[in-house]
Every structure is written in structure tokens, then in C-alpha cells.
Amino acid sequence: MGDTLLRRWLYDDFGLDVVDLSPVGYGADLAAQVWRARTATNVYAVKWSGAGTNTGHQVAAYLGDCGLPGVPEVVRTVEGGLWTFHGKKKRLTVTPWIDGARAAEVGLTVEQWAEYGVLLRRVHDAEPPVRLREALPKRSHIDARVPKVAAEVRARLAQVPEDEVEAELGALWAEHVETIEVLLGGDPPAPTGPRVVCHGDPHLGNVLVAKDGLQLIDWDDVILAPREQDLMFMLGGMGDVGPTSGEQLVAFLSGYGPHEIDQDAVRYYRHIRAREDVVLWSHQALTGPDREECVAITRGILTKGLAALAVSSR
Structure with missing residues (x-):
């Protein structure tokens, strides 16, 4: 998938105007791709995945919303959702980037x-x-x-x-x-x-x-x-x-x-x-x-x- 298409998805789906986008190379999950996305004000982790189930991201969002230390918050879509689908039903999700x-x-x-x-x-x-x-x-x-x-x-x-x-x-x-x-x-x-x-x-x-x-x-x-x-x-x-x-x-x-x-x-x-x-x-x-x-x-x-x-x- 090209950077231009991903930038458009992030803008349309999450309202993020990305100025820099770079792939993240680690991870054993062949069904997922991860990027580091930077806007003018913040940095995010972007994941496009066909693995797992939707409930996993729902749990992460619930725990993050509860303020449980150690679980990153989930960035909502412009419509208030937790993800959008693109390609062959692969979830596009966004969380704040963690420096670590x-x-x-x-x-x-x-x-x-x-x-x-x-x-x-x-x-x-x-x-x-x-x-x-x-x-x-x-x-x-x-x-x-x-x-x-x-x-x-x-x-x-x-x-x-x-x-x-x-x-x-x-x-x-x-x-x-x-x-x-x-x-x-x-x-x-x-x-x-x-x-x-x-x-x-x-x-x-x-x-x-x-x-x-x-x-x-x-x-x-x-x-x-x-x-x-x-x-x-x-x-x-x-x-x-x-x-x-x-x-x-x-x-x-x-x-x-x-x-x-x-x-x-x-x-x-x-x-x-x-x-x-x-x-x-x-x-x-x-x-x-x-x-x-x-x-x-x-x-x-x-x-x-x-x-x-x-x-x-x-």
C-alpha cells in the first residue's frame, strides 16, 4: 500500500493531517503493517491488520479509557469509532506513539x-x-x-x-x-x-x-x-x-x-x-x-x- 493512500485514509477516517510517515519494521505478525505517523502537533502509531478480532481493540479502548496505567489510549475516528476497514476487511487503528x-x-x-x-x-x-x-x-x-x-x-x-x-x-x-x-x-x-x-x-x-x-x-x-x-x-x-x-x-x-x-x-x-x-x-x-x-x-x-x-x- 502506498503512502499517499494511507495518508488519505488517516485524514478522511481520523482527521489526521500526516506530514511524515515511516514504516515500523519489527513484529512477527505477517497479517499486520505498522507505521509511525507524525502530524504538526503529535505522533501516532498506525496499524493496518487482518489479524485477531475486533473485540481486542474494544478491550484496549475500554482499558485505556478507564485510565489503566500501561495500556495506551485509542484514537477515535471522526465518527467516534475505534477503527475503519480498508482492503480485504483489514482494520485501520491509531494510538498515540510511545517512545520506548x-x-x-x-x-x-x-x-x-x-x-x-x-x-x-x-x-x-x-x-x-x-x-x-x-x-x-x-x-x-x-x-x-x-x-x-x-x-x-x-x-x-x-x-x-x-x-x-x-x-x-x-x-x-x-x-x-x-x-x-x-x-x-x-x-x-x-x-x-x-x-x-x-x-x-x-x-x-x-x-x-x-x-x-x-x-x-x-x-x-x-x-x-x-x-x-x-x-x-x-x-x-x-x-x-x-x-x-x-x-x-x-x-x-x-x-x-x-x-x-x-x-x-x-x-x-x-x-x-x-x-x-x-x-x-x-x-x-x-x-x-x-x-x-x-x-x-x-x-x-x-x-x-x-x-x-x-x-x-x-
């Missing part, structure tokens, strides 16, 4: 881990209006499409590899066939505990370290689920995008506050996420972009990351 580094790149101090625990607890303790709560998905929209993608990966790997990357991925799947079969073979028992608003993807890649505190961004995967949906990311298997020491984990849990962790629920959500990661990173290794890097990520997940932990803890 990705926590995945700079890490968090022990004190910041405690701060993050406080932030995530506030999200989980939020009580959105009944209609919004009832509209929230109760199953990962990503996991719903995993069986089809997994079948595509398996079919491709059953053929003669077209290049070295495909051959490497095939060898990796063969090496870890038992783990992959467990992940694809069925879910552990589903949790039955109380459901709360969960971010759905609260690893450090979605946390910004700003001068006025941590900011939790990218709400596309919001889900109504037991707290363990989010807490799972803090309990091992996430590498550098989760706590990397016992001290960091203790700090996070101290900030989060009292909650008896349901280990069965952790196993369930760990299994779901591990399956998603193995299948989707493998698929990207076949289709691109960054194919070699995707194989390396898949290898890490299977050998020492979430998949290995999910299977060993069953």
Missing part, C-alpha cells in the same frame, strides 16, 4: 518485572461491560486455523525438498516427530476455572519500556480465559521474552499478587501455544519471509523452548 524500547530487546530489571506483574494483574481484574465480556472469544483464533496449516506443512515435507531450508525443516520434524505428534494429537483437559480478560500474548515482544512506565501493546489476541492463559508466558519455555531467572519470576509474581496457579491450566495453555508456534513458524519457514530464521526459531521451540516443556510436563 521493546522489552524483548532491552530486557526488564527486577523492579520492572514486579511492575509488569502489577500491570497484568490490573488487566485480569478489569470488569468490562457485560456485552463486551460476552463478545470476547473463548478460544484462540490462531489455534482454530492450526490444523489446516499443519496439514499443509506435513504435505509439503512429505515431498522431495525443493531447497536446503526445506530439507533442514524436514529433518527437524523427523528428529522431533514424537514431540510434534503429541502436540498435534490432541489437547490436555480444558481448564474450568473462572475466566477473566486476558491479553493472550503478553510476552516481552509486546511490552514497551517507556520513561513513564511499561506499556502493554498489540491486543489482537484478547481472550476470555483463566488467568493461566497469560501467566503461562511467565512460567518457563519462552526464552528471552519471559523471565530468565528465578529472581525475575519471583518479582513478577510478587507484583501480580495472590493467586493459586492452576498447573493443569498452565499445561493446557502451554500445549496450545507450543502447537501454534511449531506449526506457524514451520509454515513460514516454507513460505517466507526470513525462512532460515524461522527454522532456527522452530528448532529452539522444539529443543529447549515451549514445545519441549509442554511435552515433558504432561
Whole structure:
């Protein structure tokens, strides 16, 4: 999409007269594009996404409107809406630009881990209006499409590899066939505990370290689920995008506050996420972009990351 078209959308839809527009290059979501947009008076983050559900942005707007620290406010359209649609039903959304580094790149101090625990607890303790709560998905929209993608990966790997990357991925799947079969073979028992608003993807890649505190961004995967949906990311298997020491984990849990962790629920959500990661990173290794890097990520997940932990803890 050209800059001219996007500038017109931002002016027509949000009343923003953009004087400078630049793409933002990070993020693993191939269904989304992000820009930094500057007007004469302010700077904004602009996202054009076909991922997730509309309810994610509604939750972000609700939390931001409530003044919950750590959740960016949502810029309204000229008609008072939260987004507009363009292209193949992709949402165009705008939030204020946050000057800060990705926590995945700079890490968090022990004190910041405690701060993050406080932030995530506030999200989980939020009580959105009944209609919004009832509209929230109760199953990962990503996991719903995993069986089809997994079948595509398996079919491709059953053929003669077209290049070295495909051959490497095939060898990796063969090496870890038992783990992959467990992940694809069925879910552990589903949790039955109380459901709360969960971010759905609260690893450090979605946390910004700003001068006025941590900011939790990218709400596309919001889900109504037991707290363990989010807490799972803090309990091992996430590498550098989760706590990397016992001290960091203790700090996070101290900030989060009292909650008896349901280990069965952790196993369930760990299994779901591990399956998603193995299948989707493998698929990207076949289709691109960054194919070699995707194989390396898949290898890490299977050998020492979430998949290995999910299977060993069953």
C-alpha cells in the first residue's frame, strides 16, 4: 500500500493531517503493517491488520479509557469509532506513539518485572461491560486455523525438498516427530476455572519500556480465559521474552499478587501455544519471509523452548 493512500485514509477516517510517515519494521505478525505517523502537533502509531478480532481493540479502548496505567489510549475516528476497514476487511487503528524500547530487546530489571506483574494483574481484574465480556472469544483464533496449516506443512515435507531450508525443516520434524505428534494429537483437559480478560500474548515482544512506565501493546489476541492463559508466558519455555531467572519470576509474581496457579491450566495453555508456534513458524519457514530464521526459531521451540516443556510436563 502506498503512502499517499494511507495518508488519505488517516485524514478522511481520523482527521489526521500526516506530514511524515515511516514504516515500523519489527513484529512477527505477517497479517499486520505498522507505521509511525507524525502530524504538526503529535505522533501516532498506525496499524493496518487482518489479524485477531475486533473485540481486542474494544478491550484496549475500554482499558485505556478507564485510565489503566500501561495500556495506551485509542484514537477515535471522526465518527467516534475505534477503527475503519480498508482492503480485504483489514482494520485501520491509531494510538498515540510511545517512545520506548521493546522489552524483548532491552530486557526488564527486577523492579520492572514486579511492575509488569502489577500491570497484568490490573488487566485480569478489569470488569468490562457485560456485552463486551460476552463478545470476547473463548478460544484462540490462531489455534482454530492450526490444523489446516499443519496439514499443509506435513504435505509439503512429505515431498522431495525443493531447497536446503526445506530439507533442514524436514529433518527437524523427523528428529522431533514424537514431540510434534503429541502436540498435534490432541489437547490436555480444558481448564474450568473462572475466566477473566486476558491479553493472550503478553510476552516481552509486546511490552514497551517507556520513561513513564511499561506499556502493554498489540491486543489482537484478547481472550476470555483463566488467568493461566497469560501467566503461562511467565512460567518457563519462552526464552528471552519471559523471565530468565528465578529472581525475575519471583518479582513478577510478587507484583501480580495472590493467586493459586492452576498447573493443569498452565499445561493446557502451554500445549496450545507450543502447537501454534511449531506449526506457524514451520509454515513460514516454507513460505517466507526470513525462512532460515524461522527454522532456527522452530528448532529452539522444539529443543529447549515451549514445545519441549509442554511435552515433558504432561
